[in-house]
Amino acid sequence: MSEDQQGAGHIPVLLDRIVELLTPALDAPGSVYVDCTLGLGGHAAAVLAAAPRARLIGIDRDPEALAEAGRRLAPFGDRVTLVRAVYDELGDVLAREGTPRVQAVLADLGLSSLQIDRRERGFAYAVDAPLDMRMSAGTGPTAADVVNGYAAAELARILRGYGEERFADRIARAIVAARDTEPFTTSARLVEVISAAIPAAARHTGGHPAKRTFQALRIEVNGELAALEGLLPQALDALAPGGRFAVLAYHSLEDRPVKNTFAAASTDRAPRGLPVVPKEYKARFRLLTRGAERPGEEERNHNPRAASARLRVAERLSEES
Structure with a gap:
């Protein structure tokens, strides 16, 4: 979920399209759908409603999100299993649940609406809030620890x-100079320092002047890109033949590894020049989206947080490794 628009409320991104693409893989009794980034459960509820023979394993690192999603998904009863974990622990979660092969996986990257909208979580740059930014509430270093403790070269x-x-x-350099006077504790002072450090002519282009710094701090605090790199091969390996893996990314740093991983998985591995590709070298996956699908104008107008979303979906064809 993108954080570009603060306060827009919880509206699942590309909801109808994701349901359309995932539910064909969930028609058989006992099918398993894994939502790796459960958030408030909007995608999960829609998929469960559209695939009545499927069950859900919902994963989130945020205990507040799991509690909220649990209440939302309660009507689905024992079809729902919720697990607190980071999504690069997918393989371990499935092993513990006794479901090494699943039929559908969704990863909606970035922030959930709950994290964006709760000021005390510290993700917002548009309001003054504690410099926290941890997706796993109460666990690990905060954004304040980063801005107050990292050397200038590491921050850069x-x-x-x-x-x-x-x-x-x-x-x-501006952050280090300012913290020597007083450590950073809230976002407002950090935003002021960031804005002052950016040349005046550049402050009015490319969105909020603190947007890129806050994104970088959030990714560092939560290890998001490392977790994504760990998730991608695990999710592809977990799919049964006919299973589908959908990823919603919101900026190029997220989308690039998804694009590259899907491209490699959907490409034959035979040496170039062979007149016929042997079965063992054929691609194990095919792409169900042409490039990255983007929300239409109507959805972007209705849900500004969807504006930067990019959806890619791959389907497993065979078990060959």
Whole structure:
């Protein structure tokens, strides 16, 4: 879920399209649908309603999200199993649940509406809030720990790599200078320092001046890209033949590894020039989306948080490795 628009409320992104693409794999009795980023359970509820013979394994690292989703999904009874975990623990979760093969997997990357809208979670740059940003509430280092403890060079590396911030060095130096006077505890002062470090001519282009820095801090605090790199092969390996894996990404840093992984999985592995591709070298997956599908104008207008979404879906064809 994108955080570009604060306060838009919980509206699952590309909901109808995801239901359309995943439910054909969930028609058989006992089919298993895994929602790796359960959030408030909007996608999960719609898929369960459309696939009445399927059951859900819902995964989220956020205990608040699991509690909210549990209440929403209660009408589905014993068809629902909720697990607190990070999505790169998918293989372990499925092993514990005795379901090494599943029929559908969804990963809706980024933030959930719950995380964006609850000020005390510290993800917002548009309101003053504690510098927390942990998706696993109460666990691990906070954004305040990062901005107050990292050296300028390390801060700049994070801002460039995770925020694609072209003024990373200037912002990092400004943060270090400001924290020498007083440590950062809330977002408002950090936003002021970031804005002052960016040249005036650049402050009014590319969205909020703190957007890229806050994205970078969030990714660093939660290890999001490392977790995504761990999830992708596990999810593909977990699919039974005919199973489908859908990923919603919201910026290029998320979408790029998904695109590359899906492209490799859907490409024959035979040496070039062979007149016939042997079965063992044929691609194990096919792509169900042409490139990345984007929300239409109507959805973008109704749900501004969907504006940057990119959906890719792959289907498993065979068990050959």
